[in-house]
Amino acid sequence: MRRYFARKLLIYGLTFVVAVTVNWMIPRFMPGDPVSAMVARARVSQPEAAEAMRTYYNNLFGFDEPLWQQYLHFWGALLQGDFGISIFVFPTPVGDVLLDALPYTLGLMIPAVLLSWFVGNWIGALSARRKVLDNTVLPAGYLLTAMPYMWIAVILAWALGAKAGWFPISGGYSLDIQPGWNGDFVLDALHHWVLPFLSLFLVALGGWAIGMRNMIIYELESDYSSYLSALGAPQRLIRRYAFRNAVLPQVTGLALQLGVLVAGALVTEIVFAYPGLGSLILAAIQNQDFFLLQGAFLFIVIGVLIANFLIDIVYVVVDPRTRTGMAGGTS
Amino acid sequence: MGTRTRLRVTTALAVFTLAATACTGGGSGAGGTGGTAGKGGSLPRNETLYTTGTQWGPPANYNPLRNWDHATGTKGLVYETLFHFDPDEGKLTPWLAESGSWTDDKTYEVKLRTGITWADGKPLTAKDVAYSYGLGKIEASAFHSLWSWLSDAKAVDDTTVRFTFKEARYQEWDYTLYGQPVVPEHIWGSRTDEDVLNGVNDKPVGTGAYKLRSKTQDRVVWERRDDWWGTKALSMTPAPRYIVDVSNPSNEVVIGQLGQGQLDLSNNFLPGASSLIKSKKVVSYYDKAPYMLSANTAWLVPNTTKKPMDDAAFRRALAASVDTGKIVKGVYGELVKPASPTGLLPQWEQFEDKALIAEKGFTHDPAAAKKELAEAGYKDTNGDGFVENKDGSALSLKLAVPSGWTDWMEAAKVIAAGAKDAGIKVTTEFPDQNALNERRGKGDFDLVINNERQLSNTPWTYYDYIFQLPVQKQQNTVNFGRYENEEAWKLVQKLGGVKTDDTAGMKAAVSKIQDIQLTEMPLIPLWYNGLWSQSTTGTWTNWPSDAEGAPKAAPALWRNWLEMGGFETLTQLKPAK
Numbered sequence: 001m002r003r004y005f006a007r008k009l010l011i012y013g014l015t016f017v018v019a020v021t022v023n024w025m026i027p028r029f030m031p032g033d034p035v036s037a038m039v040a041r042a043r044v045s046q047p048e049a050a051e052a053m054r055t056y057y058n059n060l061f062g063f064d065e066p067l068w069q070q071y072l073h074f075w076g077a078l079l080q081g082d083f084g085i086s087i088f089v090f091p092t093p094v095g096d097v098l099l100d101a102l103p104y105t106l107g108l109m110i111p112a113v114l115l116s117w118f119v120g121n122w123i124g125a126l127s128a129r130r131k132v133l134d135n136t137v138l139p140a141g142y143l144l145t146a147m148p149y150m151w152i153a154v155i156l157a158w159a160l161g162a163k164a165g166w167f168p169i170s171g172g173y174s175l176d177i178q179p180g181w182n183g184d185f186v187l188d189a190l191h192h193w194v195l196p197f198l199s200l201f202l203v204a205l206g207g208w209a210i211g212m213r214n215m216i217i218y219e220l221e222s223d224y225s226s227y228l229s230a231l232g233a234p235q236r237l238i239r240r241y242a243f244r245n246a247v248l249p250q251v252t253g254l255a256l257q258l259g260v261l262v263a264g265a266l267v268t269e270i271v272f273a274y275p276g277l278g279s280l281i282l283a284a285i286q287n288q289d290f291f292l293l294q295g296a297f298l299f300i301v302i303g304v305l306i307a308n309f310l311i312d313i314v315y316v317v318v319d320p321r322t323r324t325g326m327a328g329g330t331s
Numbered sequence: 332m333g334t335r336t337r338l339r340v341t342t343a344l345a346v347f348t349l350a351a352t353a354c355t356g357g358g359s360g361a362g363g364t365g366g367t368a369g370k371g372g373s374l375p376r377n378e379t380l381y382t383t384g385t386q387w388g389p390p391a392n393y394n395p396l397r398n399w400d401h402a403t404g405t406k407g408l409v410y411e412t413l414f415h416f417d418p419d420e421g422k423l424t425p426w427l428a429e430s431g432s433w434t435d436d437k438t439y440e441v442k443l444r445t446g447i448t449w450a451d452g453k454p455l456t457a458k459d460v461a462y463s464y465g466l467g468k469i470e471a472s473a474f475h476s477l478w479s480w481l482s483d484a485k486a487v488d489d490t491t492v493r494f495t496f497k498e499a500r501y502q503e504w505d506y507t508l509y510g511q512p513v514v515p516e517h518i519w520g521s522r523t524d525e526d527v528l529n530g531v532n533d534k535p536v537g538t539g540a541y542k543l544r545s546k547t548q549d550r551v552v553w554e555r556r557d558d559w560w561g562t563k564a565l566s567m568t569p570a571p572r573y574i575v576d577v578s579n580p581s582n583e584v585v586i587g588q589l590g591q592g593q594l595d596l597s598n599n600f601l602p603g604a605s606s607l608i609k610s611k612k613v614v615s616y617y618d619k620a621p622y623m624l625s626a627n628t629a630w631l632v633p634n635t636t637k638k639p640m641d642d643a644a645f646r647r648a649l650a651a652s653v654d655t656g657k658i659v660k661g662v663y664g665e666l667v668k669p670a671s672p673t674g675l676l677p678q679w680e681q682f683e684d685k686a687l688i689a690e691k692g693f694t695h696d697p698a699a700a701k702k703e704l705a706e707a708g709y710k711d712t713n714g715d716g717f718v719e720n721k722d723g724s725a726l727s728l729k730l731a732v733p734s735g736w737t738d739w740m741e742a743a744k745v746i747a748a749g750a751k752d753a754g755i756k757v758t759t760e761f762p763d764q765n766a767l768n769e770r771r772g773k774g775d776f777d778l779v780i781n782n783e784r785q786l787s788n789t790p791w792t793y794y795d796y797i798f799q800l801p802v803q804k805q806q807n808t809v810n811f812g813r814y815e816n817e818e819a820w821k822l823v824q825k826l827g828g829v830k831t832d833d834t835a836g837m838k839a840a841v842s843k844i845q846d847i848q849l850t851e852m853p854l855i856p857l858w859y860n861g862l863w864s865q866s867t868t869g870t871w872t873n874w875p876s877d878a879e880g881a882p883k884a885a886p887a888l889w890r891n892w893l894e895m896g897g898f899e900t901l902t903q904l905k906p907a908k
Contacts, residue, residue: 086391
């Protein structure tokens with residue numbers, strides 16, 4: 001067991017280092033110079049003043065150092081939990097900007113990921129044994145899973161928001177409400193949450209349902225099922241075995257899909273002007289805000305790694321073979 | 332068996348849920364503390380003004396010296412200036428100052444109003460003013476250039492500030508008087524230079540009519556101060572108790588929110604605004620074309636360091652090839668007005684030299700453009716329909732506008748088509764805005780469109796934008812085309828030294844500059860961008876308009892516009908019910 005987790009942790013550690021390094025590199029190789037943009041925005045006309053300002057900012061953000069030093073400092077600051085100062089929301093620390101946005105993204109992502117997984121598997125498993133259901137779920141599932149996130153988001157916004165008027169189509173909460181822990185705000189935030197949640201949920205749902213349906217059919221046709229059936233075991237029992245085997249690849253799939261889902265959530269947020277990380281990332285790119293971009297990606301990398309780690313733990317729980325393997329390994 | 336399976340699935344679910352709640356719990360907690368000091372519940376709709384169009388991201392700071400990225404209203408609602416400027420009348424109106432006058436050619440004295448207090452109860456004194464202007468001495472300060480011609484700002488007594496000048500730039504000084512915010516020395520005096528210039532200043536204490544109530548990622552909420560000095564001294568009270576400025580979401584979202592009456596004022600360009608106005612969904616300054624007041628001029632900027640744009644004849648031919656009428660009608664649906672050949676905004680009409688324009692001004696005329704090109708020696712030697720350079724090499728220019736600026740992208744296509752009719756090959760390109768800004772600063776372009784200079788108290792700011800010398804390695808704000816003309820720049824400086832009440836003197840100086848401008852055509856004026864302003868009347872009425880009896884102020888919360896009528900608009904609003 002210990003060796004299993006040690007190996008996993010090592011892999012996650014390495015992934016983290018590589019991901020963070022790539023994160024650090026990408027904005028620095030984007031075209032354009034954020035300090036020039038900042039100085040230009042300040043509309044400083046006098047060359048000496050512009051030069052003084054440029055020097056100041058270069059120094060502040062550490063752009064006057066050689067790249068390798070910037071890289072080392074970046075790690076040093078990062079380990080102290082310092083993500084730097086945002087250029088776009090100058091001079092707010094990136095950490096603060098991100099923490100304001102994070103609840104919205106998590107509040108959207110986590111329910112969408114989990115509920116779509118559970119509901120998708122459930123529908124998929126049901127449809128595998130009912131012809132009528134299969135005939136409707138399969139095409140619907142393919143349609144949903146093939147839809148780009150923003151497309152379904154726009155359709156939902158149009159149908160349920162603009163036409164039916166049931167849900168607001170933008171923002172995380174109404175204009176006249178201030179965030180706080182009270183009934184008014186929570187209800188209002190939930191109301192705004194429905195459409196972005198639905199668009200994420202529906203796309204993911206289709207994929208899981210199709211996957212589960214196919215897995216169940218495969219398992220039901222496998223040797224052990226036929227054997228059980230020949231022994232005269234009840235259909236219910238056979239299906240239960242099939243389900244337990246079929247769900248394992250789905251758990252793996254969840255780990256693999258997380259990155260895609262995050263990307264989907266970002267796009268969805270932009271469509272609904274939802275005040276989460278997605279809108280921030282877009283703004284950071286447009287404003288060449290290296291630090292905000294870095295920080296946002298870092299949060300995402302950490303989030304995906306943690307989720308994957310949790311899935312590894314879950315795997316140990318749901319798949320007895322992992323435990324047997326580990327027991328064999330340690331003895 | 333059955334129960335065990337269920338148990339396992341439940342365990343898995345529990346792990347997930349735990350993780351989920353742990354994450355959300357942590358995140359929300361942090362969001363709460365990082366967010367606001369605001370109380371829960373909603374603001375009363377009939378006392379709240381919702382605005383958008385100025386802020387494009389989270390409110391960044393409340394530092395009035397950073398008038399390019401502070402939260403909307405920091406300068407104007409919280410921090411105030413000595414004067415305001417009334418573009419309609421073309422003159423300064425005393426604000427914090429009771430009066431101001433030149434006591435001799437190089438000394439300016441400001442008398443402050445008495446009885447003005449900061450939000451913390453301390454009185455505003457002449458020392459605060461001297462201190463605030465003195466902050467420009469910090470080298471990295473954005474208004475450091477002021478101190479190259481100002482030599483001293485001194486508090487003579489509690490209500491008198493005396494400014495002495497090395498070089499009296501009267502035009503620019505008036506501009507400074509209504510542009511520079513006054514901050515409290517008793518709070519700012521102990522701050523480091525760095526904190527002064529770059530601090531967040533998250534508890535702004537100003538003399539203004541509003542104070543900060545709360546802020547979140549996508550909005551800032553201002554609350555009226557009922558003890559504001561202006562209520563008594565100016566007999567003005569801004570009508571909304573709360574002002575909520577929302578970061579600009581997408582155009583579709585803004586149009587939706589206007590339609591539902593959630594937003595009261597949008598100061599953003601909305602494609603198709605004319606149809607919204609015609610169908611009475613929103614109101615604007617004019618109820619027919621051009622719908623909006625003019626706020627700035629969009630110019631076609633040729634890079635005069637490149638051939639053939641270094642040739643005035645070529646630039647004139649290019650100017651005559653532009654079909655501005657088509658842009659105004661086709662691209663903007665008449666939301667904008669075609670610019671005059673001088674590019675001077677309608678508010679500056681009195682400075683146009685009409686006789687000169689009749690003689691040297693240009694209009695859209697492809698035939699004249701062709702003639703001009705032929706006379707200057709540009710010929711189509713290879714018969715492809717486009718003229719070549721004088722040395723026979725291929726001539727092909729690229730017009731760059733930022734990607735995503737759909738109106739400008741369309742306008743660029745119209746310009747390219749017009750140039751083609753005149754025999755000039757112009758292609759369009761749409762790079763990323765930041766990349767384009769950088770290239771523009773370095774002079775690495777053929778043609779760009781720019782409109783960064785706004786309406787002000789004097790056409791001097793426009794001529795400074797067109798002619799400023801010397802050309803630097805990096806041109807951040809002015810003279811992007813790197814046009815060098817010593818004589819013109821001398822005339823501009825001379826205009827800067829004309830007293831602002833000497834209209835005849837200003838006209839004479841401007842006329843000479845216009846002569847050079849129309850002959851040399853360093854920039855080609857295209858159209859007047861509007862003071863985009865779409866408002867709804869469900870909650871607030873009495874918006875500025877050209878209708879009789881309606882207020883005439885400029886309805887904008889844009890940076891530096893609160894002093895040019897934006898604040899006055901707030902005081903003239905009336906609740907709908």
